[in-house]
Amino acid sequence: xxxxxxxxxxxxxxxxxxxxxxxxxxxxxxxxxxxxxxxxxxxxxxxxxxxxxxxxxxxxxxxxxxxxxxxxxxxxxxxxxxxxxxxxxxxxxxxxxxxxxxxxxxxxxxxxxxxxxxxxxxxxxxxxxxxxxxxxxxxxxxxxxxxxxxxxxxxxxxxxxxxxxxxxxxxxxxxxxxxxxxxxxxxxxxxxxxxxxxxxxxxxxxxxxxxxxxxxxxxxxxxxxxxxxxxxxxxxxxxxxxxxxxxxxxxxxxxxxxxxxxxxxxxxxxxxxxxxxxx
Amino acid sequence: xxxxxxxxxxxxxxxxxxxxxxxxxxxxxxxxxxxxxxxxxxxxxxxxxxxxxxxxxxxxxxxxxxxxxxxxxxxxxxxxxxxxxxxxxxxxxxxxxxxxxxxxxxxxxxxxxxxxxxxxxxxxxxxxxxxxxxxxxxxxxxxxxxxxxxxxxxxxxxxxxxxxxxxxxxxxxxxxxxxxxxxxxxxxxxxxxxxxxxxxxxxxxxxxxxxxxxxxxxxxxxxxxxxxxxxxxxxxxxxx
Numbered sequence: 001x002x003x004x005x006x007x008x009x010x011x012x013x014x015x016x017x018x019x020x021x022x023x024x025x026x027x028x029x030x031x032x033x034x035x036x037x038x039x040x041x042x043x044x045x046x047x048x049x050x051x052x053x054x055x056x057x058x059x060x061x062x063x064x065x066x067x068x069x070x071x072x073x074x075x076x077x078x079x080x081x082x083x084x085x086x087x088x089x090x091x092x093x094x095x096x097x098x099x100x101x102x103x104x105x106x107x108x109x110x111x112x113x114x115x116x117x118x119x120x121x122x123x124x125x126x127x128x129x130x131x132x133x134x135x136x137x138x139x140x141x142x143x144x145x146x147x148x149x150x151x152x153x154x155x156x157x158x159x160x161x162x163x164x165x166x167x168x169x170x171x172x173x174x175x176x177x178x179x180x181x182x183x184x185x186x187x188x189x190x191x192x193x194x195x196x197x198x199x200x201x202x203x204x205x206x207x208x209x210x211x212x213x214x215x216x217x218x219x220x221x222x223x224x225x226x227x228x229x230x231x232x233x234x235x236x237x238x239x240x241x242x243x244x245x246x247x248x249x250x251x252x253x254x255x256x257x258x259x260x261x262x263x264x265x266x267x268x269x270x271x272x273x274x275x276x277x278x279x
Numbered sequence: 280x281x282x283x284x285x286x287x288x289x290x291x292x293x294x295x296x297x298x299x300x301x302x303x304x305x306x307x308x309x310x311x312x313x314x315x316x317x318x319x320x321x322x323x324x325x326x327x328x329x330x331x332x333x334x335x336x337x338x339x340x341x342x343x344x345x346x347x348x349x350x351x352x353x354x355x356x357x358x359x360x361x362x363x364x365x366x367x368x369x370x371x372x373x374x375x376x377x378x379x380x381x382x383x384x385x386x387x388x389x390x391x392x393x394x395x396x397x398x399x400x401x402x403x404x405x406x407x408x409x410x411x412x413x414x415x416x417x418x419x420x421x422x423x424x425x426x427x428x429x430x431x432x433x434x435x436x437x438x439x440x441x442x443x444x445x446x447x448x449x450x451x452x453x454x455x456x457x458x459x460x461x462x463x464x465x466x467x468x469x470x471x472x473x474x475x476x477x478x479x480x481x482x483x484x485x486x487x488x489x490x491x492x493x494x495x496x497x498x499x500x501x502x503x504x505x506x507x508x509x510x511x512x513x514x515x516x517x518x519x
Contacts (some may be wrong), residue, residue, distance in 0.1 A: 100476050108479065111488030167456040170443070174452060176443035183488035184440045186460065191463035191492070192479040199468060208378055211385065212468040216396060235437055247394040251388055259389035260457040261464075262307060 066178050067127035068169045071266060073116040073184065075165055077130040078273060079158050080109035085135065086155075089141045089145045098200055099149075102155075112186055119182065131140050137275040140225050152201050153222045159273055160192035160214060161229045161264070163187060168263035191261070213258040229272055281390055291316050310406050352495060354397035359473070360409045360431050361390040372421045372434075379472065386465050392457055410507045419460065425473040430501070435459075435485055437491035438498040439458035443487055463490070 048117050083106035086092060093099045117127040135144045135154065143150045166187035173180045195212035197219060202210040209222045217234040219226050236256040242255035264272070364387035371380055398405055417423040420489050439459035446452045467478035493501075497516045499510055510517055 048419045095474055101478070104338065104476065108484065108488040111486065115487040117490070140312065157433075159513050163460050167453070168462065170452050170456050171449040174446075174449060181440065181444050181492050182489060183490050186458065187456065188436050188440060188459055188463035188490040189479055189484055189488060191460035192467035193465035195467035198479040208381065210308055213380070213385070213389070225450060238396055238457070239450060241396060241399050243396060246392060246399065246465075248389050249388075249395060251392045251395075255385065255388040255392055258385065259392045259461050259462040262457065263453060 015105070026112070049256055053077055062127075063123075065173050065179050066120055066123050068172050068183075069116050069120050069123070069125070070128045071269075072166065072169065073113065073120065073127060074131065075162055075269070075273065076109055076116060078114040078133055078276060079162065080106070080113050081130070082131055082135055082154070082158060083109055086151055092145060092148060092151060094148065101200065102194055105155075105196070106191055108193070112189075115182070119179070123179075132278040133276050134278045135276060136199040137225075140275065149204070152197065152204060153226070156194065156197045156201060157218065157222065157226045157229050159197055161269065162190040163194055164229075164264040166190065167188050167261065168262075168265050168269065198270055209259070214261065216257045228268075232264070233257060234262070235262050236258075289477075291517075292472075310488060345360060345444055346451055347401065347404050348399055349442055349446055350401055350451065351404070353458075354394070354401060354405055354467070355409065356435055356498075356502070357390060357394040357397055358409050359386070359411055359505060360435060361394040362409075363413065363416075363427065363431060363505075364390050366413055366418055367424055372424045374421055382468065383428075388466070389461060411505050411516060412507050415504060422473070425469055428469045429473055431468065432469055433464055433491065434467055434493070434498055434501050435462040436483075438495070440490060440492035441494050441498070461480035465500055 010028050019066075048265055067274055083102060087099070087102050087106050092104050120127045134272050136142050141154050144154050145151065164184055165276060169183060170180065170187075173183060198212045201220065202208065205221065207221065209215075213228065214220075214233045217232065219225070219228045234257050236253060238260055243251060243259070244253055246256075316433040317356065364383065368380070370385075375383075382505050405442050413427075417428045436459055439455050443452060443455050443459075446455060466483075470480070479490075495517050496512060499512060503509065512518065
């Protein structure tokens with residue numbers, strides 16, 4: 001992202017932008033201060049906050065931590081409402097293990113929504129309201145609530161993406177020990193869900209190549225519609241250390257990609273969930 | 280970016296090492312004395328936060344601890360898990376299906392990769408290779424093996440969740456995050472092998488929908504029966 005470009009675009013759209021923000025120099029200084037506190041990936045959120053202040057909207061946050069929590073809340077709204085729809089749709093989820101399993105997951109996602117709303121308020125912030133969702137993603141998953149296989153595919157994608165999304169926020173909330181720990185405690189629950197759903201799909205298709213962990217950047221048979229949700233998972237280098245064949249051990253490409261889940265940036269996650277958001 | 284300066288002190292882990300030296304180095308790197316950090320800084324990105332001044336004050340004891348100690352704590356856990364799965368897969372319990380075998384071999388390889396990752400990253404600052412005592416586990420019995428596996432995976436998840444806040448380097452925090460979710464995937468899979476629908480049950484997830492986050496003191500008490508070199512629970516990082 002080029003900040004100069006964004007400011008120029010703003011100037012075109014709103015010649016008074018610098019009056020609203022004091023001066024261009026001041027804006028840059030504010031931006032630089034923000035940049036010291038948050039990683040580059042958080043800049044879209046930081047920018048959003050700056051412009052909200054500039055345009056006089058009531059801020060719905062008190063800082064980066066609340067912004068991150070509201071971002072997480074959006075994802076939890078998505079998951080919570082998705083599973084609530086799923087478990088309440090007759091003849092969608094088979095009785096027995098899958099039905100009971102998705103009820104457990106639905107309950108957790110609802111608990112996450114409530115927990116995040118409570119935490120945001122406790123920090124003096126305002127929980128954002130839920131967007132309206134289209135779980136067909138504009139028709140890409142048209143049968144999401146009538147075909148179990150499609151429901152499973154969307155569920156797996158949401159869980160795996162949720163894991164990546166929380167992971168990508170960790171460094172933005174590193175200065176708040178309590179919030180970081182809580183976010184990680186949600187993060188590993190999403191990973192448990194992902195493992196369960198992937199294993200369900202493995203059984204459903206009698207396909208051992210669908211594993212509870214993510215192999216390479218494979219969508220596990222879902223296809224190109226979710227390829228971007230798995231892009232980057234093929235990474236085999238951690239802290240500059242190549243994991244494939246590390247120290248002479250027989251660690252394959254598949255192993256090396258499976259044993260480290262990769263993060264997504266805020267912008268990447270927002271782009272991935274955008275098709276599911278109506279307003 | 281390969282860590283050219285990192286030369287793991289393999290000599291220290293050799294068979295001629297005396298137990299006292301072994302123990303001394305083990306304890307030293309877990310915080311009883313100052314720790315060399317060259318092995319770590321050598322392989323971090325150039326723009327990452329320097330570790331030299333890093334550390335978090337432990338409010339209870341006033342102990343100052345650092346990322347190397349935390350990475351060694353993770354290294355110990357990964358050594359334990361890798362050794363366990365190497366045992367499991369070298370002679371599978373009776374009745375193991377081909378799917379169970381292949382998945383347990385995958386998990387073994389993940390844990391070996393984690394162990395070697397920490398070993399390489401820590402270099403000379405790493406604790407020695409540990410020996411473990413698995414005599415309480417009946418490796419020919421499915422329930423015994425999977426129960427131990429479940430405990431190790433859940434404990435691993437709770438350990439990373441419980442120590443991540445103390446990591447100062449953003450790079451290391453991200454790596455811990457990359458690993459902990461894989462441990463959680465393992466835990467969920469193993470739990471359902473042992474007891475269907477227990478992948479995220481109330482023994483690990485609280486009423487806020489949050490997973491376990493255990494302090495090192497708790498974690499080390501859980502794994503202590505499997506260790507042959509007993510850490511001093513009063514010293515960092517165990518006394519928090």
